Structure formats: C-alpha cells, structure tokens
Amino acid sequence: MRPLPGFRDFYPEDCARRGYLLDGWRRVARRYGFVEMDGPVLESMELYAKKNESGAEILGQLYQFTDRGERDVAMRPEMTPTLARMVIAKERAYRKPLKWFSTANFFRYERQQKGRLREFIQFNADLIGDGSTAADAEAICLVIDLLREFGFTKDDFVIRLSDRKAWLDFLGARAVADTKTVLAIIDKIEREPEESLNAKLSPHGLTVAELREFIAAGSPEYFAPLLEQFEARGLRDFVEIDLSIVRGLAYYTGLVFEAFDRGKSMRALAGGGRYDDLLADLSDGTVNLPAIGFGVGDVVLGNLIEETPHAFAKMAAALAASPSAEIYVVIADDSRRREALSLVQALRDAGWRTDFPLDSVKVGKQFQTAEQLGARFAIVVGNEWPIVKAKTLATRAEATLAQDALAGWLAKNKDCQQTDSSS
C-alpha cells in the first residue's frame, strides 16, 4: 500500500517541515502587507479551457474527470485562474491595489522527477491594480525576502529579471510578425543546440548570434528605474538582468523573472511576471486591472534547504524549538498518579506542552522518553508530594520545591539559555 505516484504521505516529521515552510511564507507575506486567500481545490473545466491560448500546455496535465452530477471538473493545477475568477467577481469590494497571497496544493498529471511531483504546495502572491515599477519591485522583493527567511543569502540564490516588452520592441524593430513563436524559441536558447535554433529562427529573419548580442547588451534602459528600487532597499545584489528568460506561459505582458539557486543545479525556485491583460481577457473587458504575481514551490525550496548547510541548520533549530512536549511529568510513585494528573492539567491550562506516562513505567525509562520527546523540563512527582523535583534536562540541574511554587520556577527557567544536548 503506497500513495499514488507523485503524491506524498506527511508523517509527523514531514508535517513539521511543511509547517516550517508555510509558517515562514505567511510571516513574510504579512510583513509585506499581503492578506491570505484561498479557493476550491476542484474547479470547473471551463475555467481552464477558457484560457485557451495561455493554458494550452497545462490542459494536458490536468487531473480531469466527470463528477456524479455530470459536470466536467479538474483539480487545480495553479492558482491564477481561480484568483482571476475571484477578483473579477468581487473586484469592486476591495480597495486597490489588492495584495493577496495563498499557500495551496496543486495537481498536475506529469511524470515526476527531482523538484517535480504530481501534488505540490505553492506559495502564490499577486499584486493587482497597480501597473507601476514600484509594484514590480514590491513583488520581487517579496520573493527575495521569502527566500532570505529560510537563511538563504545572495550567495545562495539570484533573481533573474527579464522583460517581454524589451523583446517585443526588439522584434518589432525587425518586423517580426509571429512574436509568440519567436519568444518560445528564445526560451530555449540555452538548452538547444545553435544549429536547430538557427533553423527555427531563419524563417523569421533572425539568427542566434543576433539574439545573443541583444541578451548580452541587457537593455539597461528598461531596468534602470526598477534597479533603483532594489538599491534603495539594499537588495540590489539579489537580482541580475537576464533577457534569456521569457517563461513559457503566454499571458505575461512585461516583466518576467525566475529565482534560481546559485549553483543552478535545480529547476526554478520561484517564477512569475506581469500579466496586465489577463483579467480583461477573462472578463471580456469588464474588469481591466494590471497585475503582477509569482509562485514559489515547496519541492524545489525543500531540496535547496536540504542541500544548503546553513539553511538546513536553521530549519533544524526551528523544529527543535518546537518539541512535542516542553514538560514531561515523571510519575515516580504510581500511588501519586492522581496528584500527577492534577499537575499535568494545571500545566496544560497554563499553556505548556505537557506529556506524561499513561502507564506505570520505570523512572529511568520516563526520563529517556522525556529526552526523546525533546522536553526541556521534567517534573518528578513522587511520595514527597506536594514537594516535587523540577529538572532542566539539558543541564541536569534539579531543584526541589513545593508544587505550588512550580509556576514561578518554570517562568524563571524558561528563558535560560538552552544548551545543546545533542553534542
């Protein structure tokens, strides 16, 4: 009995890691003034079919079926269509710009490999109703801080910036008609051999050399105002201009960007861009709002954390700081179990994560359990009741005190530096 291919079980330790990512994402997004939203996991097929041009590739990856009411439905493969539907329906109820984020699971029927599964979690953020460079910078800086939150530095990742407008102007000056096809070719410029690229480009009157030259030049005039915003925030070192990025989705209209690990050993950590026409297209012109958005996937980010020692250490420390029990009540004399239970309840009422043996167990075993649970304190309840012993497990320091003095003792000791018991 295994989960389906590309799907994951989340055992407690996996849930803890997932929680670490989700908590970090939420914390940073709220720091930027974004508010959380969500939509249904199951949507009408119509929603994806409507994006006929832009979503054509993704149609082949849908988990699609007919429900018991004969409706043609699909599991969501991304958030943008749902977001667009929701914005179009209630746009007037919200002050602009909308700064919305979500952490949701998505489904794509495709063959799995490193960094790609059939069910994955993605953080999404969209800034809707503001077409300015300031909005672009806000979105990209959010990406940077989302990654910095997990301990990554400018030496670990980089955001590559590009702009489809720069390309469209370039192609326009050369009277290229089929810009969509050419952008798709540019997207592959680093992956395909030069020969086959030239063969594809020649019908459009272009050569790889020309394109490479344009990429190398970098069109600084398109990016100067944006880069100024990064300078002002002290985040300039996190971004690079790279016109070879155009991204696959057809609905992007201007700025596009992707985040990569510096080793460039993995697929993109995050990606997004400006889609100023999508809402108008989907609403037949009734809602016309510029927008910029991006997604960060949990799988690639998780891989990079695993492979980056300082990020991994940061996660391990965060997880260790949240043990399943902070206090373990050791019942040394089972005839005092009743008193121990009252103490356990009092500790729990006070907010402490508290655990204790459900059965009569040897004291040594109880201490071992306490340590394995990651508890900071053990409280020994025995025949001296109402006198108890309070012990800090990491230092093995023990105090003997009346049980009603325990709250004070815990308050005093909880802020003490915790020594690393693993060494």
Place this chain on the structure above:
RNA sequence: GUGGCCGUAGCUCAAUGGUAGAGUCCCAGAUUGUGAUUCUGGUUGUUGCGGGUUCGAGUCCCGUCGGUCACCCCA
C-alpha cells in the same frame, strides 16, 4: 508520452546461479526514584509483482508496477 539506471527487513545495505544476512531502528530485560555508553534477548522478508530459462533464480531473460534521472514543461 519517450529514454537511461535502480527495486533484498521500517531504514541503510550485503549475499562467485547453490540453505536470505549484517548494521541501525523499535520492543523487553540487566540490585524496584534519574537520562549516556555497554550487555542480553526478541519481532519483521511470498528478495516489488507475474511469467520464462535452469537440477536449482535475490542473481540470467521477458513483461508489468514502483522509484530515480533526463527530454518536454514548469514550482
């Protein structure tokens, strides 16, 4: 959807075509109120599944399922 590599205990892995093992983990115990180390004992396998070759298959062949990597595409 196409192709390469891989599939043995919960985990990491052994086993010239000849009786399936080790470590680890987990459980119990080692003078009945203190954690480590150590020691003892114990559980777990239709060798992914199904065929074939052979006196005999974990091992060789075919198929299938699963994993992994690449293509494609993207998070």
